[in-house]
Amino acid sequence: MRGSSFGYLVKQGIINVWINRMMSMASIGILTACMIIVGGSGLLAVNVRDIFREIENKNELVVFVKEETDEIVLNEMYSKIDGMEHVSSYHYVSKADALEEQKSFMGDKGYLLEGLEDDNPLPASFRVKVDSLENLESVVLELNQMNGVDSISAPTDLAKTLTGVEKAFLILGSIIIGILIVASAVVISNTIRLTLYARRREIRIMKYVGATDSFIRLPFVVEGITIGAVSAGLAFGVLSLIYESLGVMFSKSGITWLTGVSTSLIPFANLWQYVLLAFLGFGVFIGAFGSGSSIRRYLRA
Amino acid sequence: MIEFRNVTKEYPGGVLALDEVDFTIDKGEFVFILGHSGAGKSTLLKLMLKEEDPTDGVITIADYNLNKIRRRKIPYLRRELGVVFQDFRLIPTMTAYENVAFAMRVTNVAAREIRRRVPYILKIVGLEDKSMAYPEQLSGGEQQRVALARALVHNPKIILADEPTGNIDPKLSIEIVELLKEINRLGTTVVIVTHDIGLANRFKARTIILKDGRVVRDTKAKGGSAT
Numbered sequence: 001m002r003g004s005s006f007g008y009l010v011k012q013g014i015i016n017v018w019i020n021r022m023m024s025m026a027s028i029g030i031l032t033a034c035m036i037i038v039g040g041s042g043l044l045a046v047n048v049r050d051i052f053r054e055i056e057n058k059n060e061l062v063v064f065v066k067e068e069t070d071e072i073v074l075n076e077m078y079s080k081i082d083g084m085e086h087v088s089s090y091h092y093v094s095k096a097d098a099l100e101e102q103k104s105f106m107g108d109k110g111y112l113l114e115g116l117e118d119d120n121p122l123p124a125s126f127r128v129k130v131d132s133l134e135n136l137e138s139v140v141l142e143l144n145q146m147n148g149v150d151s152i153s154a155p156t157d158l159a160k161t162l163t164g165v166e167k168a169f170l171i172l173g174s175i176i177i178g179i180l181i182v183a184s185a186v187v188i189s190n191t192i193r194l195t196l197y198a199r200r201r202e203i204r205i206m207k208y209v210g211a212t213d214s215f216i217r218l219p220f221v222v223e224g225i226t227i228g229a230v231s232a233g234l235a236f237g238v239l240s241l242i243y244e245s246l247g248v249m250f251s252k253s254g255i256t257w258l259t260g261v262s263t264s265l266i267p268f269a270n271l272w273q274y275v276l277l278a279f280l281g282f283g284v285f286i287g288a289f290g291s292g293s294s295i296r297r298y299l300r301a
Numbered sequence: 302m303i304e305f306r307n308v309t310k311e312y313p314g315g316v317l318a319l320d321e322v323d324f325t326i327d328k329g330e331f332v333f334i335l336g337h338s339g340a341g342k343s344t345l346l347k348l349m350l351k352e353e354d355p356t357d358g359v360i361t362i363a364d365y366n367l368n369k370i371r372r373r374k375i376p377y378l379r380r381e382l383g384v385v386f387q388d389f390r391l392i393p394t395m396t397a398y399e400n401v402a403f404a405m406r407v408t409n410v411a412a413r414e415i416r417r418r419v420p421y422i423l424k425i426v427g428l429e430d431k432s433m434a435y436p437e438q439l440s441g442g443e444q445q446r447v448a449l450a451r452a453l454v455h456n457p458k459i460i461l462a463d464e465p466t467g468n469i470d471p472k473l474s475i476e477i478v479e480l481l482k483e484i485n486r487l488g489t490t491v492v493i494v495t496h497d498i499g500l501a502n503r504f505k506a507r508t509i510i511l512k513d514g515r516v517v518r519d520t521k522a523k524g525g526s527a528t
């Protein structure tokens with residue numbers, strides 16, 4: 001196809017958007033809303049993931065070692081923990097270390113613990129980090145079977161809740177995104193079908209004077225892509241505004257936990273490229289796919 | 302150039318529009334296809350354009366075997382044919398000039414060539430000062446000439462005109478046919494479909510008469526019009 005023809009056809013596609021502007025605007029509106037919902041869920045998901053990561057890192061299992069456990073059992077415990085599949089890191093805290101830790105934890109009241117060195121009530125322990133909250137329970141079960149274990153303190157309930165929430169998010173998110181993708185494709189394809197209907201005469205005449213299918217198709221594909229790209233731009237603008245202003249609102253809210261959330265929010269500056277790229281990719285793909293599917297029927301007839 | 306070998310066309314529902322139609326039109330001929338309403342004339346054109354497929358028989362147009370032509374190739378077959386439709390089929394939102402230029406544009410012709418060729422063709426059909434008018438601002442005869450200009454513009458090997466004299470007064474009909482005659486003299490094969498027996502007689506050209514889907518008469522090369 002020569003450049004002048006290509007330019008002409010692209011122009012025709014953009015003119016189509018304008019001629020069909022009521023419907024174009026409606027579909028841009030719907031598409032923009034879909035993208036904001038999908039993008040918003042995406043941003044929420046990455047932030048939740050981020051927070052979960054932090055929790056996962058902070059939460060460690062504490063395996064308290066029985067009093068009077070001898071070197072042999074202790075070494076056995078070392079090598080068992082070392083060989084466990086889902087353990088990402090661990091370290092041993094001796095009775096003396098535990099006391100020091102407790103002292104520094106109490107700050108200037110640490111002197112209260114002075115003199116306990118010889119009659120240390122604090123148990124020795126292993127601090128074990130698990131690679132993922134999902135595996136926490138199985139690791140706890142395994143650790144419990146070791147010799148020398150007194151008790152284990154683990155945030156299993158929290159882990160259960162968090163992994164459950166994460167899974168629910170994932171499933172619900174996928175369903176919503178799937179529905180919105182289908183809805184977007186249907187909306188675009190209906191819009192293009194209206195243009196096709198308005199231009200059916202032209203299309204017929206184009207066919208009679210020997211236009212190839214790709215020539216006939218191009219302006220409509222351009223129309224779909226234009227609608228998709230404009231929606232992507234709008235959705236990006238709106239979503240970035242919402243995201244930034246939510247951050248500001250949270251930090252100024254005066255509510256402690258909201259302020260906390262605002263500080264752990266991933267800055268938009270680190271995210272915008274992915275959001276824009278995803279929106280443009282989604283818009284262009286849905287635009288091309290939606291228009292293509294409605295034209296196919298027209299070209300057959 | 303145009304070959305129909307025992308072509309039969311039955312529409313769904315059992316209407317037999319063409320029945321064993323058999324004729325050959327050579328390059329450079331000027332032919333009338335004459336027939337009453339419902340004789341199958343438009344069906345004949347639709348088959349040539351590959352808008353419809355025959356039930357039986359073989360059609361060859363400009364070296365394309367229409368029974369075997371691939372879908373992808375149909376546009377190129379159609380570029381060999383310049384068709385003037387009975388209802389003109391102009392695009393109402395485009396000027397006369399754009400209607401003609403459009404036909405070139407959609408067949409991938411360079412912009413410069415379009416700017417050169419369209420005014421020239423509009424001049425041939427006598428519409429040079431109406432080129433910026435929209436179809437609704439033009440008389441029936443003028444619209445017809447726009448349709449003719451569009452059919453001529455990419456220099457087709459064959460011109461097919463379906464009832465080109467259907468909606469206009471006799472004087473204009475004669476002018477149109479004269480013009481087609483002129484184009485034929487430059488080497489283009491011309492086929493005019495009409496029910497106007499007077500017009501066909503006046504021009505003493507080869508006439509194929511259709512009746513109820515059958516060729517009942519073919520006055521091959523009468524009076525030296527077909528060269």
Ligand SMILES: Nc1ncnc2c1ncn2[C@@H]1O[C@H](COP(=O)(O)OP(=O)(O)OP(=O)(O)O)[C@@H](O)[C@H]1O
Pocket residue numbers: 312313314316317318336337338339340341342343344345496
């Ligand atoms: N799409 C169709 N489906 C069914 N029957 C059709 C179809 N098109 C045409 N016919 C029938 O085929 C026959 C021939 O029709 P055609 O249009 O070829 O006639 P025609 O010679 O062009 O007539 P006219 O001079 O009125 O235009 C008619 O009986 C018509 O009713």
Ligand SMILES: [Mg+2]
Pocket residue numbers: 342343344
């Ligand atoms: Mg007819």
